[in-house]
Amino acid sequence: MQGILREIGMIARCLDTISNAEFKEYNLSKGQYLYLARICENPGIIQEKLAEMIKVDRTTAARAIQKLEHQGIIYKSDHPENKKILNLYPTERGQNLYAFLKMEEQHSMNVALNGFSPAEIETALLLLRRMRENIEEDWKLIKRGEKRAYMDQARAEIARQKL
Template sequence: MLARCIQSISDITYREINLQRGQFIFLTRICESPGVNLIELSNILKVDKATTTKVVQKLMKEDYVLRERYESDKRGWHLYPSAKAQEIYPYIIQEENRNIETCFTGLSLEEQDTVYQLLKRMCKNIDQHWKAVKHHKDESL
């Protein structure tokens, strides 16, 4: 429910800067990891490469993402945030922080820390499961 609410709020908030459903997540990760490739970005976000490719193409069309070919392998691409992306990145982070603060409203610092620690553990658990499922899926192809 939290993820869906935040996603919905973000989709409405980012319409004014021409970011469509969920694109802000891809854009923030590219800003935080300049030079990342499609496979690395897919793994960071736990999505398939086809989804990443589609989103990145749309971000490139909106002039948010630039790509450069690998020197060693002409099939690969490095992804970089454009000047336009770097300009809106602080705004996106500010909005993300506002959503986090809203979620933590009324919780003590101790409760906030507990939530953080539990979520961190949950992320580690699901990441291991995701890797196992993905590995099994890749083997069956």
């Protein structure tokens, strides 16, 4: 059972390494392509919603957004009703890069799902979605500064073993 999360982690790291190498010539690195893709798919998205969608903290999102803006890949626009809120949009360059990102995503998807039947693909998607929904509860707990349930037991065990 513990192998499931390890496999998911290895898949994620492989894809991240591949993407970072392939997008390097476009100065997209460290997962910046994730931000660009979500902004292109959700034009006008606000930073907070984008951070939640990608599952990062606001500070991490702010740094990535700032870099993308500095590179002329995205731009910020004042929200029509609240000047404190900035909407994010891709520039023309960002849209062009997004087309390349979509090609890479499709290729990676084809490679990853090679030999899978349509039913297996649907089952995998449903199971992974359920896993994400389950783990999101702990993610939200941690974001609020709380501790997961096992922590008290883990601390007691560590104290008992005098680690």
